[in-house]
Amino acid sequence: MYIMFVLIGFSLLVALTFLGLYLWAVRTGQFDDKYTPSVRMLFDDGTKPREANGSEPHEEDGDKDSNERTNTGDRSNGS
Amino acid sequence: MINVKPLNIPDDNAPGDGPPNGEVLCYHCGDVCDGTDIAIGDRYFCCNGCKTVYELLAEKDLCDYYDIDEQRSSKSPKDEVYEHRYDYLDDPSIVDQLIDFSDGDMRMATFKVPSMHCSSCIWLLERLHSLNPGVISSRVNFPRKEATVTWNAGKISLREVVMLMASVGYEPYISLQDVAEKRKSVTDKKLYYRIGVAGFAFGNIMLLSFPEYLASDASIEPVFRIFFRYLNVLLALPVFFYSSSEYFKSAWAGLKQRFLNIDVPISLGIIMLFSRSIYEIATHTGPGFLDSFTGLVFFLLIGKIFQKKSYDSLNFDRDFRSYFPLSVAVREDGHERTIPLTRLAVGDRIVIRNQELVPADAVLLRGEANIDYSFVTGEADLIAKKSGDRIHAGGRQVGQAVELEVVKEIEQSYLTRLWNNDIFTKPSAGYLTALVDRISKHFTAVVLLIAFGASAFWLTVDVSVATTVFTAVLIVACPCALALSSPFALGSAQRIYGNRDFYIKNTETVEALSRIDTIVFDKTGTLTQTRTAHVRWHGPALGEEERAAVKSLLRQSTHTLSRQVFASLTGDVTHAVDDYREVPGKGIGGVVDGRRVTIGSAEWAWREDAAVVDAGTTAVYVALDGAPRGHFTVPNLYREGLTELVTSLKPHYRLVILSGDSSREEARLRTVFGDDVPMHFNQTPEDKLAYVQELRAEDRHVMMVGDGLNDAGALKAAHVGISISENINTFSPACDGILSADRFPLFDRLLRFARTSVAIVKVSFGISFAYNVIGLSFAVAGMLSPLVSAVLMPVSSVSVVAFTTIATRLMARRKGLM
Numbered sequence: 001m002y003i004m005f006v007l008i009g010f011s012l013l014v015a016l017t018f019l020g021l022y023l024w025a026v027r028t029g030q031f032d033d034k035y036t037p038s039v040r041m042l043f044d045d046g047t048k049p050r051e052a053n054g055s056e057p058h059e060e061d062g063d064k065d066s067n068e069r070t071n072t073g074d075r076s077n078g079s
Numbered sequence: 080m081i082n083v084k085p086l087n088i089p090d091d092n093a094p095g096d097g098p099p100n101g102e103v104l105c106y107h108c109g110d111v112c113d114g115t116d117i118a119i120g121d122r123y124f125c126c127n128g129c130k131t132v133y134e135l136l137a138e139k140d141l142c143d144y145y146d147i148d149e150q151r152s153s154k155s156p157k158d159e160v161y162e163h164r165y166d167y168l169d170d171p172s173i174v175d176q177l178i179d180f181s182d183g184d185m186r187m188a189t190f191k192v193p194s195m196h197c198s199s200c201i202w203l204l205e206r207l208h209s210l211n212p213g214v215i216s217s218r219v220n221f222p223r224k225e226a227t228v229t230w231n232a233g234k235i236s237l238r239e240v241v242m243l244m245a246s247v248g249y250e251p252y253i254s255l256q257d258v259a260e261k262r263k264s265v266t267d268k269k270l271y272y273r274i275g276v277a278g279f280a281f282g283n284i285m286l287l288s289f290p291e292y293l294a295s296d297a298s299i300e301p302v303f304r305i306f307f308r309y310l311n312v313l314l315a316l317p318v319f320f321y322s323s324s325e326y327f328k329s330a331w332a333g334l335k336q337r338f339l340n341i342d343v344p345i346s347l348g349i350i351m352l353f354s355r356s357i358y359e360i361a362t363h364t365g366p367g368f369l370d371s372f373t374g375l376v377f378f379l380l381i382g383k384i385f386q387k388k389s390y391d392s393l394n395f396d397r398d399f400r401s402y403f404p405l406s407v408a409v410r411e412d413g414h415e416r417t418i419p420l421t422r423l424a425v426g427d428r429i430v431i432r433n434q435e436l437v438p439a440d441a442v443l444l445r446g447e448a449n450i451d452y453s454f455v456t457g458e459a460d461l462i463a464k465k466s467g468d469r470i471h472a473g474g475r476q477v478g479q480a481v482e483l484e485v486v487k488e489i490e491q492s493y494l495t496r497l498w499n500n501d502i503f504t505k506p507s508a509g510y511l512t513a514l515v516d517r518i519s520k521h522f523t524a525v526v527l528l529i530a531f532g533a534s535a536f537w538l539t540v541d542v543s544v545a546t547t548v549f550t551a552v553l554i555v556a557c558p559c560a561l562a563l564s565s566p567f568a569l570g571s572a573q574r575i576y577g578n579r580d581f582y583i584k585n586t587e588t589v590e591a592l593s594r595i596d597t598i599v600f601d602k603t604g605t606l607t608q609t610r611t612a613h614v615r616w617h618g619p620a621l622g623e624e625e626r627a628a629v630k631s632l633l634r635q636s637t638h639t640l641s642r643q644v645f646a647s648l649t650g651d652v653t654h655a656v657d658d659y660r661e662v663p664g665k666g667i668g669g670v671v672d673g674r675r676v677t678i679g680s681a682e683w684a685w686r687e688d689a690a691v692v693d694a695g696t697t698a699v700y701v702a703l704d705g706a707p708r709g710h711f712t713v714p715n716l717y718r719e720g721l722t723e724l725v726t727s728l729k730p731h732y733r734l735v736i737l738s739g740d741s742s743r744e745e746a747r748l749r750t751v752f753g754d755d756v757p758m759h760f761n762q763t764p765e766d767k768l769a770y771v772q773e774l775r776a777e778d779r780h781v782m783m784v785g786d787g788l789n790d791a792g793a794l795k796a797a798h799v800g801i802s803i804s805e806n807i808n809t810f811s812p813a814c815d816g817i818l819s820a821d822r823f824p825l826f827d828r829l830l831r832f833a834r835t836s837v838a839i840v841k842v843s844f845g846i847s848f849a850y851n852v853i854g855l856s857f858a859v860a861g862m863l864s865p866l867v868s869a870v871l872m873p874v875s876s877v878s879v880v881a882f883t884t885i886a887t888r889l890m891a892r893r894k895g896l897m
Contacts, residue, residue, distance in 0.1 A: 004303065008310070012283065019279040026271045036221040039198045040205070 106145070107133050108248075132247050135210065136203075144203050165245075166417040167406030168238035168253075173419055177237065177253065184233040185215065190244065190251035192226050193392075195219065204249060211235060211243050224392040226251070254401045270387070274380040277322040280314040281373040287311055291366040292866055308360045308367070315369045319353045323376045341519040341562055344526060348557020349376065355550045368554060371868045375559050378876045386566035386586050388573055395584040396813050398503070399473070399495050399788055403438050407431075410482060425485055432480045439472045439485045440492040446481030450474035461646070473788065497764045497792050514590055514840060515565045519558065526556040533859040544861045551863040555854035559872060560847030560879040565590075565840045568883035572836035575891045580819035581829050588815045591799045592833035594780045598728065599771060599793065601785035602738035602748070605803050607716050608820075614647035618701075618709020625708070628654060628671040629701060632678060635659050636667050640699055641678070644711050666700075677702045681710075720824025722751050727827040729753070733779070737762045737770060739789050768792030788812050825896075832894055839886045843879050850875035 025031065106122040107129035117124040124130040136142055167173055180187040195204060200219075204226050207214045213235025217228040226249075230240050244251055287307045290299050326342045326349060333340035349372065356367025394401075406417050408430040415430060420438055423429070428444065431437055437450070448464040452474050461477055464470055470483060472492035489495055497503075534549040569586035576583055583589065600606055621629065631654040633645040659669040666679010677684045684700035685707040699711040728734060734756045736748065742760035752758070759770065767785075771793045774781045783790065783797035786804065791812040794800030802811035805820045818826065854871050857863045891897040 001300065001303075005306065008287075008306075011286075012310075015279060015283055019275060022275045023272060026268055026275070031271060033220045033222055036201060036219055039201055039221065042198075043202050 105129050135247065141203065141206060141209060144199050165238045165241050166408075167419060168241055169236065170406070170417070170419060173405060174237050179227075181232070184231050185229060186232045186237065187227065187229045188237065188240075189225050189227045190241070190253070192219075192224055192244070192249045193252050194249055195221065195224055195226075200249065203247060204244075207240075207243060210247070211239075214240065214243070222392060253405055254403065267387070270380065270384060273322040273325070274377065274384060277318050277373060277377040277380055280318045280322075281370070281377045284311045284314050284370045284373050287314075288366065288370045288865075288869070292869070305363075311367070311369045312357065312360055315353065315356070315373055318373050318376050319349070322380065323349050326379070338516075339520045339523045340516045341513075341558065344519060344523045344556065344558050345379065345562055347523075347526075347553050348559075351550045351553040352557070355554065366865050368865050368868050371554075371865070371872045374869075374873055375557065375876075378559060378873070379562055382563040382566040382880075385570045388570055388577075389585075390577070390582045393582055393811075393817060395815065395817075397811065398498055398791070398813060402473075402788060403436060403489075407438055420489065423485060423489060425488060427485045429483050429485060430480055431476045431483060433476060433478060435476055437470050437472055437474045437476065437483065439489045439495075440487040441470050441472075441483035441485045443468050443470055444482045444484055446479055448481045449477045451477055494764065494788060497768070500765075500768060500792060503792075503795060513565070513587060514837065515561065518561070518844060522558060522561070526552065529556070529855060529859070537861065548859060548861050551858035551861070552855060555858045555863055555868065555871070556851055558847065558851075560850055560875040561844060563876055564843035564847060564879050564883050567880050568836055568840045568843060568887050571884050571887035572832065572891075575832070575887065575896055576816075576829060579825060579829065579896055580822045581816060581825075582818075583816035584814075588799060589833050589836055591780075591815070592782070592830060593837040595732065595782040595799060595830065597733045597735065597774055597779045597781045599735045599737055599774070599781060599783045599797065601767070601783075601787070601790045601793075602736055602744070603740055604786035605784055605790075606718060606721060606736075606748075608714055608718060614644055614714075615712050616709060617712060621709070624672070625703065628674055628676050628703070629678065631671045632656055632659075632667060632669050632676045635669065636661055640697065640713055640716075641667065643713050643716075644678075644699055647711075675704050677705075716747075717751065718820065718823045724824055724827055725752055728830075729756075735759075735770075735774075737767050737793070739763070739767075764789045764792050768796050771796040784818075786811070828894055828896060832891065832896055835890045835894070836887055839883055839890065842886070843883045846882060847875060847879050 103123045105125035107124055117130050119130065119133065122133070124133065136144055168177075178186050178188045192200075192204065195201065201221055204219050205217050207217045207228065213231050215229040215231055217226055219226050226244070228240055228244075230237075235243075241251055241253070287310055290303070290307060323346075326346050329340065330342040330346035333343055352368045352372040352375070356369045356372065359365035359367045403420060406419050407423055408415050409418050409423070410416075410428045410430055423439060429438075429441065443464050443466050445466065448468070448470060449461040450464055450470055451461055452471070462474075469486070471494060472487075472489065473494040487493075490499070530549050530552040533552055534545040537545040537548050566586065569589045572589045573583055573586055576589075583592075626648055630645060630648045633641045633648070635656055636642075654672045656669040656671050659667070661667045662679075662683070666677060666683035668675070668677040668679075670676070678699060678701050681698070681700050684702040697713050697716075699713060701708045701710060725734070734752065736752065736756060736758040738744075738758070738760050739762055740760060742758075745758060745760065748758060759766075762770070767783075767790060771781055771783055775796070775798070781797040782799040782801060783793045784801045784803060785794055786802055790800075790802075794802060794812055794814045799816065800814040801816045801818055802814040803818050803820050803823065804811050811817050818829075822829075850871065854863070854868075854875075857867055857871075888897065
């Protein structure tokens, strides 16, 4: 039965992890705007792949672009 | 200039593709076009601004913009941006204040963009980097109507970023007030942290308490029992010291002012729950009430969050600084230079261009000033000023650029002086004591009486039970359900109001609304429509000469309709009028430049039957040399539904009208309001403020309904200040609520609904008292076990929350507000 101590310990650990995740999410502002992301995710990025005209891709945005570029295909069929 | 590439736009029902024979809609903004002159292929535009934006988007392959939102109506950049308008954004001291963050060449700033309103807006604003490579990224917070832009200062300046946004129709709003006060959103997050901690502890303690509830004493090994109990104490510690700390603070603050607010009995309950639990666990006499305790705090905090509904994009604390520009052009030694408004001093010579505000009282030096004082007085007519005339701050110049000399500091000017009044500097004493606090005063006294009475009784019977009973009474009487009923009922009401475009600052306002007995209306802009732009001419187009003749005649008349038509006509008054006559109720006539002009009713001007005009408009007929020429339609002066509204409000409220305008419309107002409504004209902003204060001194509960800066003092002084706005995204003066002008006819229903909501709160108080009586009977009998408490507390809270929420929505539906 003393295994209970360990099990309770684990369950608390899991719960604490979730609490930590929640606090982190609040702190990083994920609850600040509950509307815009829901719209943003619906945009296919209709922009054609950007020509290499010297505009430096920067970290964050470069990331986003590559994700969105993969979606470009179904847009033309869909509309 | 721009080569338009072929576009991949579906040609079905996009705006602008409509048949050219009907009304042509602008492809960009969806407005009706005046003609088909401005076009690219088969796409028509209402103005060059829209065309430019389209070209810009087409060039950058951003035409998916037109695909996103079918109901889209884009913002037309009609007001062409004057080239030097943003020069002040090159001033380092202003740049520093606007920028949130900078690192190397990277700059980040957050702009308010009031014109964003749909998903296309988000899409375009987040693609500023495609329009200008100097912009690194932009991110929109739609509820706050803000865009956070990051850019490379080596490639593009703050001014250019702002101009880029303005050029696509999203002009950021930059005001003195925003620069002076940086946003505060930190406090909100704390509430979320607190609720997270409380919820975490509540869930785990419940789980660990199950053995206590379900198993008999003998079946749990003592070592587990002790382990679980101490684990519970550990989990409850942060709830007591962190999550519930706000209640202690508020209760202490109340006690210091000798006032028993609702947080006093709550804090008492919390402290009793916690300390008795610790005592029981430490002395091994029982499991304590830690589950009830954490649950209580968790529920209370949820109530707080629900009550904290706020409209992020609206600001209820605007003062004149929001309306004033950040900078002004100053002329020194023949050179013009832009300086921040804060550095403007008496004696400076300033240059004010078309549509710009005069920031401080000044004397006209050069140029022809036509000042629109609608901001200050509510009076929309232009006032012509000659060189040497004094112009008050807040006036807007219409026409050519003028040069002025500042004679008073901004803070001491005619309009802004209002903000030096005590009412703006002292903390607001406007609110009536919240219902729940008034009840809690008696509630706490009764609970303490019962607690002492019961323990005194038990002292005579069984001394050991006395303290148990004392704490049990305080625990069970903790007004959790009571504290939850008003946040949920009034919070729901606030949301229902929001659905009806009536945005109120907080839930206290609902209570205050329910107690109003006097309503003070401002006239211009509140009872009357503000738009004069919609005066339309029907008939063969007027030639320039003809228009001048009509305008010249109209100038002679002080009739409201004449003035509205006059204001809508372009061109100058060129002629003197001979043989002028005006017949009240019929019209005017005279000879202008050898031509007989008659303007007025159909019978008067045309001598024949009236043309059919749209509902909600009044027709003004024009005849030249005795022959019918056409008619103007003028939108009704008073807001739609005003007569019905007045009829329904009058039996219940005392109505008053305060107008900054002259009394020329008194007769017309009387036909709507009747003879017994007090009307005061020519009221300065200070007069209005003083009048409201007088009403308050007579112990009346006053609501002020206004719209302009000139009402700001009265709005603030009243128990409830409601500002009426044609477009809720433009700024309103400081107030407790903003009502969209379209919903004005609903006003009486909205007011009555406040009373209903407060009645619902009272019923739910009754319900929670009933629970308290049940709980207290257990407590006084000395039988309050942790299990009873753990069941009673959530059941009472949940049922009160469910009742208030459902009842409020049901009533809203029955009253046609949902």
